Amino acid sequence: MAFFTFHQNPSWAKLDIDPSSGIGPYIIIEAENANEANALAVDSGLYFDGSGDCPCCGNRWTPLWGDEKGSHAPEIDGEGVTEVPETTNSDGYVHYMDGRITAFVVGESMQAIAT
Template identity: 50%
Template sequence: MFFDFSQNNSGGGFDFDAERGISEYVIVEAADAEEANYRAERIGLYFDGEGDCGCCGNRWSEQWGSDKGSAVPSIYDEPVETAGVYTKWMGDNPDAFVHYADGRIAAHHLTKKSF
């Protein structure tokens, strides 16, 4: 299953690290929510909010035990290949990275949606 971690722009900006596969959206393949959280932390995501903006909230939120994930890499239940965003916060950088269980990392540029 695939679990979507979407980044809150805590403090007015997003973290980006192409080498580690971190962008506005990070999708992790895992057997369950607990494993997805574990793998996400190994990538560099964190769930304690340390250093995040107090008024904007935590940058990352962990998956809950009841989260079942998606059968394909998805963002808000839309497959990443067809998912879109209203604002291209990441500029020319990939908007999403998919981390497969076998260690592969795939970068994705999402389509710009119009209002």
């Protein structure tokens, strides 16, 4: 298993945020490979056809290339993520193979978040 990261392009200068579906600026999906991650992303509410997205900003979501390898742990640009309670403003969500969805922030310790 590996973790694959999707980054949201803010179409119409707005991010699509839906904590109940685990959709935020970043979505990290645990999968066997990039193609499976793309399919799981669509099942989670992402789309890759750009329907309704801003013509000047481009598509909100971009699929992964089939040869992308992913990472051994959830990360953004090589930096690990810290899982946080749902009530915290998050940078995104991790979707695990077992069905769990957890919120996360990038580059902050739990102690820093709790204060």
